Amino acid sequence: MTSLGSSSSSSTEYTVRVPKNTSKKYNIMAFNAGDRVNCSTWTQARMERDMSARRIYGEEESAEGAAGSEFGKKQREEARRKKFGIVTREFKVEDQPWILKVNGKAGKRFKGLKKGGVTENASYYIFTQCPDGAFEAFPVHGWYNFTPQAKHRTLTAEEAEEEWGRRNKVVNHFSIMLQRRLREQERGCEDDEDENEKSGKKKKKGGGRGGDLRIHDLEDDLEMSSDDSDSSMGDDGESKTKTKKDTGKGKAKKKKRKSSDKEALEDSDDGDYEGLEVDYMSDESSSDEEPEKGKPSKAEEHPKGIDEASESEEESEEEKQNEEETKEEEEEEEGKKTPVQVEKKKKKDSSGESESSDDSDIEGGTASALFMKKRTPPKRGGRGSAGSSRTGSRPGTPSIDSATTSNTLRAAASKLEQGKRQTQGPSTDSPAAKRLKMEPSTQSPAPSGKSTPQPPSGKSTPSSSDVQLTEEAVRRYLIRKPMTTKDLLKKFQTKRTGLSSEQTVNVLAQILKRLNPERKNVNDKMHFYLTE
Amino acid sequence: MSDKTAVNLTGVKESKGVWLVKVPKYLSQQWDKAADKGEVGKITIGKKQGKTEVRFSLNEELTARGAVGETDASLQVPRDHPFTMHTVGGQTMAVFSQSEADEISLEGMVVHRAECRPVVNDNYMKLKKLQLKESTKPQRLSQQLERAVTTIFKPVANHDFNLEHERKKKSEGKMVRVERQLVLDMLFSAFEKHQYYNIKDLVDITKQPVTYLKEIMRDIGMYNSKGAHKSTWELKPEYRHYQSAEEEEMQTA
DSSP: OOOOOSSSSOEEEEEEEOOOOOOSEEEEEEEEGGGOOOGGGOSOEEEEEOOTTHHHHHOOOSOSSSTTOBTTHHHHHHHHHHHHTOOOOOOOGGGSOEEEEESSTTSOEEEEEEETTSTTTEEEEEEEEOTTSOEEEEEEEEEEEEEEOOOSOOOOHHHHHHHHHTTTTOOOSHHHHHHHHHHHHHHHOSSOHHHHHHHHHHHHHHHHHHHHHHHHHHHTTTSOOSOHHHHHHHHHHHHHTTTSHHHHHHHHHHHHTHHHHHHHHHHSOGGGGSSOOOOOOTHHHHHHHHHHHTTTOGGGHHHHHHHHHHHHHHHHHHHHHHHHHHHHHSOHHHHHHHHHHHHHHHHHHHTTOSSOHHHHHHHHHHHHHHHHTOSOTTTBOOOOOSSSOOGGGSBTOOTHHHHHHHHHHHHHHHHHHHHHHHHSTGGGHHHHHHHHHHOHHHHTHHHHHTTSOOOTTOOSSOOOOOOOOOHHHHHHHHHHSOBOHHHHHHHSOHHHHOOOHHHHHHHHHHHHHHHOOEEEEETTEEEEEOOO | OOOOEEOBOHHHHTTOEEEEEEEEHHHHHHHHTOOTTOEEEEEEEEEETTEEEEEEEEOGGGOBSSSTTOOOSSOBOOOEEEEEEEEOOSEEEEEEEEOTTOOEEEEEEEEEEEEEOOOOOHHHHHHHHHHHHHHHSOSSOOOOOSSOOOSSSOOOSSOHHHHHHHHHHHHHOSOOOOOHHHHHHHHHHHHHHOSBBOHHHHHHHHOOOHHHHHHHHHHHEEEEOSSSSTTEEEEOTTTOOOOSSSOOOOOOO
């Protein structure tokens, strides 16, 4: 094509023709050099206009015919637009982008956008050489820049922002798209269990790779994680891949990055946790109240009782939620009582009276964490189990624990009941009457029927869920763990025992005198305990 | 327009190389004036001191700026135009053509880019000056009138429009009430075409007085005071039977 002159200094002449027949319109198809497009390798190509903008421009009304249409609507709309000076740009087919598909379905795709202003100030001509040696010049009608279109999945804007927020923590970038695909699958087939299994399997495989990603989520559990699924998957992933190397690497890298993470955390909103109410930050609260008590000076325990009463009201809200849960598992009557006991136990635990301060710290810490997550009650296994383990208050403990603890508590309650009836038969008639109002069904036959001495170890009989202030009960508590008088009082709340606070105080004092428990000072507080 | 046109790839297969040449506007204008055969000039490609030189010289008859055939001495388009050649470095360019029947074919690949430059001489400068003057002229112009316009806004006893209106009224007369059944037929056929009508439009269609028409409409239709089709009348549900598009049947009471 670029034919030069035959000799070094001579030149050749060619005539230039500009054909007049304008049947064909010539356009330029421009590619980027970086894309390395070689047109000669194309076996087949298809090209069409991209008409997707038409519906945006068109704004066609839905009903052209009778139903839903108005007489003269078009004219009215037009008049209205003119009045407001709304100028709608016309949809010109000429200006629409091209879509070029090369080598069929599996081949490349290109989008060609028209470049404006090409023919305004200068004209472009295409010079081709004809077989007779003359040049023919065709004017260029339009210029289109063609760019390859990505076939792989890309993140949407929201997802991209999400990932950007996690950029400091994410080490494995390959898993980002994998997770996205899994998420899509889950959303797509929710009731398809096969899919879930598949994704579960994939989690195992991908958990190794996504494991280090997930660990970050767990450690930043206070951070607002938009994907709950991620965190749940994270739990699984973590447990499954604990032994794998990747997680080790991930953890190490995570630790290295702790400082940067902290910086990242600081970037997040400060005021997020301001308004949250945190309950029972362990030791401090009880230490304030302890000096007031000192010895079991009952007179001063009045305000204490009332305080506890007010505290119990706070608890009752929590109780109600627990009640809703436990109603499914237990019978209703017991359901009312055992969560109360459980609550009390929990409060007792979390208020810091314990052998090891670590436990209480954990309690307090987890309690605060729990309450930070506000009302996620279903997961909250707020059941301090009757046994020695304090694990009940950790989130994620299944509520099955509650059932077992409640069984033992039920037994304890029943023991109390019988014990009380043995020792305080006639004197508790009035409180019994009060209690009758609360639980009429079981109580009425009980006092009379059970006045015959029964062994206190009758665990099988379901009893009323009252908490009786008996020596037996106190003894049991003190055997189990050292308690302060305040704690004991909490156990026998005035509402439940039917006694007034004065009475409770007096009775408790008597019982303690009778029992004569041993004393121990823990954290500057007087604890009573018994050894059996 | 979902038909995909298969691109004719013969041009590319044969590796036809083309030149993309940028030509000044005035030159292209002159080329447009060319005769039917289309010959506009000559290209000379030569080698001078080892460099390839390409020159274009415009045909004699096309140098005049006026109509073809005149040799306006005052202004002449320069004849000599050397081409500056570039290679296509950063871009792969292909040429595709679109015929009137929407057939797309790939004509070839661009192998060289060129710019057609005129030789700068006095003549060219004069030409450019003229062009500049033309382009800087504003498109809109304010003129001062010598005398005020007195033909419009004269006070009139009765405006033309009003006169016409009265005449129309007199000729057509008041709208006469016709048989109720006839009106109903008219209305139903109208509602076959559109669902919602303004009362004014109905009056226009049926040529009935408003009160009479309203009475009838109250009988068979209902008024939309709110919603998308505000202040329009439509038939009552029992009277209408709209299907999604074309055919409907109206049922009379």
